[in-house]
């Protein structure tokens with residue numbers, strides 16, 4: 001194919017930015033796939049690929065990623081399937097009152113967070129899904145959220161997840177940035193904000209996050225029972 005200027009023509013759409021978002025979401029997921037592959041999330045360890053090239057595991061399970069999914073706003077999720085079945089990532093539009101809308105597909109950390117839900121779920125279940133509990137319910141699910149955040153912040157070398165979609169460049173979707181996180185374990189259920197350094201509890205912190213309460217949960221949906229953990 002001769003070299004030349006690359007002309008990409010997108011058809012007119014009633015959905016603003018749908019095509020750039022689609023390209024971005026495709027690129028981000030492939031980038032994350034290749035990175036995770038390089039550190040061991042390979043075919044025999046239940047990764048997500050359409051074709052496993054004879055390297056073990058089950059194929060036909062590339063990630064089906066939806067952008068600007070109409071089923072929700074201000075969140076995203078990842079429905080993990082068993083190895084050999086297609087998982088689904090759903091990215092939503094984030095809203096912020098009446099003045100700002102942003103696409104989760106354009107926020108690398110959000111995509112990385114959701115992608116890793118599939119990794120942790122399949123890794124715990126040895127290829128099966130449904131072993132980490134429902135989103136934001138129970139300690140295993142909390143671990144899953146933490147692992148997904150870690151994947152996102154390690155890949156971006158940044159201590160917050162979702163800065164673009166929230167417009168908050170300090171703590172983004174969480175209550176505090178991860179660096180020097182100062183609350184004790186009691187903050188997990190929101191009932192106490194005691195400081196790990198023994199200082200006075202953070203009373204104000206209860207209030208400052210209220211505007212973003214719908215954003216603190218990058219949930220995921222799982223179904224089925226834990227039969228193979």
Ligand SMILES: [Zn+2]
Pocket residue numbers: 113114117144145148217218219220
């Ligand atoms: Zn999550």
